[in-house]
Amino acid sequence: MSEHDQARAPEEAPLPEPPGEEASGRATERPASAADIEELEDRWRRALADLDNLRKRYARDRPRELEAERARAAAAWLPVLDNLELALAHAGADPGAIVQGVQAVRDQAVEVLRNLGYPRHEETGVPFDPTLHDVISVVDAPDTAPGTVVEVVRPGYGEPGRQLRPAAVAVSRKQE
Structure with missing residues (x-):
């Protein structure tokens, strides 16, 4: 058996021999x-x-x-x-x-x-996430970090990458 025949993947089936010819067991070049x-x-x-x-x-x-x-x-x-x-x-x-x-x-x-497959999300006190939230207002909230969800006006449904609707939220603005 030649090296080519030994390296042949199992899913590669050899072409059938034409009728009347014996399989020689070795690779031979012949015209189609x-x-x-x-x-x-x-x-x-x-x-x-x-x-x-x-x-x-x-x-x-x-x-x-x-x-x-x-x-x-x-x-x-x-x-x-x-x-x-x-x-x-x-x-x-x-x-x-x-x-x-x-x-x-x-x-x-x-x-x-x-x-x-669309769980409800309406959590406050979490950082703003553009994949889960849609900002509808920015408010002064001195006791929270900037960019924190302080109010959920309309809950969202779904998860990142699979949203039915983002939550409409109010976010705290940066303190000056």
Whole structure:
């Protein structure tokens, strides 16, 4: 066996010997026959056809997959909607109980977003992070370091690189 045959990677299959010739066990240079060329062209055409079929299957299956994902996300929100409707049905009841019910529904909605991969962030006292925060105002806060989030006006959802919405915050300005 030649050095070339010994160094051949396992996934490299040798070309089949043309009919009527014995495998000699050693590498020999021979011109490509018309049968070899025809076989390679046939394999190439089959690979192109397989690729084309894969593209068509992907194009056919993708809308179905997207619709299934939309249905899963919408189904996650159905309990929240049901609880909001229950709160509205009891709107004439004790106002304190209504407020508690709406807070419970809000907590449920926050949990749905967290389960979908978008956790809520509304922390104050942390340094401003442009990947998590959107500054809507700068305020004087003498007891805090400059660039610190002092108020969250609207909470954000998500994580750096995967934001649904950044938190709208007020940040302390540099003291002079």
